[in-house]
Amino acid sequence: MSAWFSQRLRERGGALAMQGPWGDCTYADLERLWQAARADLQALALEEPAVFALVGEHEPAAVAWLFALAEAGHAVAPLAGNLAEHPGKLAEVGAQWIVTSTGRAWKLLPRVSEPSAHPAFGALRQQGHAGLVLFSSGTSGRPKVMVQDLTVLLATYAERRLNRLPVLALLGFDHIGGLNTLLGTLAAGATLVVPADRSAAAVAAAMERQRVAVLPASPTFLNLLLVSGEAVTRDLSGLRVITYGTEPMPPGLLQRLRAAFPRVRFIQTFGTSETGIIRTESPDPASTYIRFVDPATEWKVVEDELWLRSRTQVGGYLDARDAVGKFTADGWFRTGDKVELGPAGTLRILGRLGEVINVGGEKLMPAEVESVILGLPLVLDCRVRGEAHALIGQAVVAEVVAAAAADQEQLRAAIRNACRRALAAHKVPTRVSFVDAVSGERLKKIR
Numbered sequence: 302m303s304a305w306f307s308q309r310l311r312e313r314g315g316a317l318a319m320q321g322p323w324g325d326c327t328y329a330d331l332e333r334l335w336q337a338a339r340a341d342l343q344a345l346a347l348e349e350p351a352v353f354a355l356v357g358e359h360e361p362a363a364v365a366w367l368f369a370l371a372e373a374g375h376a377v378a379p380l381a382g383n384l385a386e387h388p389g390k391l392a393e394v395g396a397q398w399i400v401t402s403t404g405r406a407w408k409l410l411p412r413v414s415e416p417s418a419h420p421a422f423g424a425l426r427q428q429g430h431a432g433l434v435l436f437s438s439g440t441s442g443r444p445k446v447m448v449q450d451l452t453v454l455l456a457t458y459a460e461r462r463l464n465r466l467p468v469l470a471l472l473g474f475d476h477i478g479g480l481n482t483l484l485g486t487l488a489a490g491a492t493l494v495v496p497a498d499r500s501a502a503a504v505a506a507a508m509e510r511q512r513v514a515v516l517p518a519s520p521t522f523l524n525l526l527l528v529s530g531e532a533v534t535r536d537l538s539g540l541r542v543i544t545y546g547t548e549p550m551p552p553g554l555l556q557r558l559r560a561a562f563p564r565v566r567f568i569q570t571f572g573t574s575e576t577g578i579i580r581t582e583s584p585d586p587a588s589t590y591i592r593f594v595d596p597a598t599e600w601k602v603v604e605d606e607l608w609l610r611s612r613t614q615v616g617g618y619l620d621a622r623d624a625v626g627k628f629t630a631d632g633w634f635r636t637g638d639k640v641e642l643g644p645a646g647t648l649r650i651l652g653r654l655g656e657v658i659n660v661g662g663e664k665l666m667p668a669e670v671e672s673v674i675l676g677l678p679l680v681l682d683c684r685v686r687g688e689a690h691a692l693i694g695q696a697v698v699a700e701v702v703a704a705a706a707a708d709q710e711q712l713r714a715a716i717r718n719a720c721r722r723a724l725a726a727h728k729v730p731t732r733v734s735f736v737d738a739v740s741g742e743r744l745k746k747i748r
Contacts, residue, residue, distance in 0.1 A: 303455040305488055306368055310335070313490045319361055320511055321470075321495030323404030326361040328490075334365035334405060341409055342369050345398070350426050352376045352417055352434070354391055356384050357402030359470040359483060359495045366400050366407060371451050376422055376432030379475040393446050393619060394434050395419075421448035421617040428452075435477060435574045435615075445623040447574060447615040454484075454577065454613050457597065461488035466514035466541065470495045471504065471522065478547060478570075481578040482517050505531035512539035517570070519547040520675075521682055524554055528681050528704055532561050546570035549650050549668040550589050553676030559587065571650070575627070575634050577613035590647040601633075606654060607640045608633045639666060658687035658695050663727040665697070670730065673723045674699060674716055679707040684739035685730065699730040700739055709735050 313328035320326070353370055355377050357363035363379070370377045378394045380387045384401050391399070395417040399410040425432045430452035437445040468486040470493050472479035486493040496507040505526065507513065518526075523545060526532050543558070543565050550569065559567065569591045572578035580595035593600050597612040610633050618624045628634055639651045652666040667685035674683045682702040687695035703712055713733045720729040 303371070303452075303459060305459045305461070306455075309487060309490050316490070317492045318487065319359070319364070319493045319495065321360060322497050323360060326405070330405075331361060331364060334361050335368055338362075338365040338369040338407070339372070342373055342375075345409075347375075349416070350374045350376065350422075350431075351397040352378065352395055352414070352422065352432075354378045354380055354387070354394065354396035354399045355402070356380045356382070356387065356399065357407075357474065358382075359474050359479070359493060360402055361405050362402035362407045363474060364483070364487070366402065371431040371455060374426075374429055374431050374452075376425065376434060376448070377451065378434035379480070381473045381475040390436060390446075419448070419617075419619055421615075421619070424616055425450060431455075432616075433480075434619075436475065437574050445574075446619040447623075448617055448619065449577070449613065449615045457577075457613060458484050458488035461485060463490045465489070465491050467492045467494050467511050467539070468515040469504065469508060469513045469517070471499060471516070471518050472547070477572055477574050477577060478517070481572065501526050501529040501531045505529075505535040505537065508537055508540065509535045513537075514539055514541040515544070516540060516542070517544045517546075520545055520550045520554055521548065523558055524675055525681055527557060527561055528679065537562075540565050542566050542568060544568045544570045546572065549652055549672070551668070551672030551675045552589055553672060555587065555589060557676070573609070573634070573636055575615050575636075576609045576611040579609070579611070584643075584645065584647055588647075590643040590649045592645070592647045602640055602642060602648070603635075605639050605641075607636045607638045607648070607650075609636060610634065656686070658685075658697055660687075660695055660697060660727040661693040663725075665725075665728045670697060670699065670720065670724065670728055673720050674701065677712070677715055677719055679704040679712055680716075682739050688732075696731045697728060698732045698734070700734055700736045702738060703735055 310328050310332040315327050315329055318326055318328045318331050353375055355363060355366055358381055367377060380390060395414045397412045397414050401408045422432060430450050433449040433451040435447050468491055470482055472482060483493060494507050494511045494513050496503040567586055569581060569583055571581055579593055579598045581591045582594050583591055599610040601608050614634060637654050639654045641649045641651055643649060652668040656667050658665050670685040671683050674680055680701060681704055684700045686698060688698045690696040703709060716733050
């Protein structure tokens with residue numbers, strides 16, 4: 302068990318730890334819930350570490366069980382939502398026990414699987430360490446299941462300084478970015494604010510009500526916050542820091558955000574499920590380049606691909622097929638991210654290597670085109686991809702989510718004109734279609 306959690310519970314006592322649809326939860330409340338979860342766990346009288354599925358969201362009961370399981374050396378698989386959504390995932394991780402949480406309450410369901418014999422769990426048991434089971438977003442195919450050392454991960458938060466700034470929980474409880482927000486907030490003795498849902502209206506309402514100072518979000522959501530008008534109609538003057546990641550930030554969008562929030566500091570973040578969140582800094586507030594400043598992480602670029610090696614990287618995948626080509630023999634993780642090197646040890650994430658579009662031998666990244674389109678008013682979201690073409694191999698097509706007030710024909714013309722002005726001819730979309738939503742995984746991507 303990480304000593305910092307116990308210390309924060311004692312130090313902060315009656316201070317607000319979490320606030321959400323279930324009400325207020327102080328650090329003292331969290332301590333009582335943790336003790337109750339610990340008692341329920343001890344009552345099982347388990348002879349050896351087991352795999353638990355923890356089904357819930359950012360809420361007090363889920364936090365209590367996360368730390369109770371970590372303390373006892375068990376492996377935990379956080380799963381957002383409700384139990385009915387996850388029959389396949391429960392089978393994949395070999396969950397022996399299930400905890401479902403709702404606000405401050407939970408249910409403990411009996412064993413559903415036999416103990417896992419996977420080597421990743423065996424290695425953790427030998428060290429007496431707890432495990433964390435994470436699923437990738439599945440944006441490039443079947444979600445991968447990986448096992449991380451939860452004891453080591455929790456220890457990395459021990460040196461966090463107290464700051465007391467309220468933080469908004471936007472990224473999921475079952476993803477490394479969302480867990481980083483949760484753990485970082487509690488380690489700092491601050492308040493985690495959980496909105497009723499992830500819509501721009503609900504998030505802005507929670508930020509206004511609790512005077513949120515830190516907003517971790519994706520560029521897609523930040524664009525939605527601007528276009529929805531919530532950034533103007535709500536009092537968000539408490540906001541001091543916006544951290545963004547999970548996908549490339551369009552330079553035009555960053556300019557609009559800085560104009561909308563002139564007093565806010567913008568920080569680009571980076572992380573993967575396989576290696577954890579990496580500490581970064583930006584050379585300039587207006588720059589989309591970043592510099593890694595994390596002593597626990599090494600990095601290099603091999604043929605335009607970012608490779609990472611970190612102290613918090615996963616111990617393995619549950620399916621051996623997933624490891625093929627991902628990790629080198631000496632421990633480097635091939636991220637699959639195409640990057641561009643900048644001055645003074647900086648780099649810029651351009652997108653996924655598998656997303657490269659080849660138009661008659663001329664190559665481009667979708668993010669280049671998406672950046673231009675997202676810079677236009679009335680565009681809520683967009684996705685650019687390559688489509689098979691008999692003559693040129695691939696053609697560039699754009700799927701766009703438009704605001705309700707938009708005239709689609711006028712917006713289509715504006716998109717094409719903007720792309721012609723900003724991009725080479727082969728990068729201009731040959732087809733622009735309007736859709737209700739692009740891939741639902743965009744807000745859930747880790748990198």
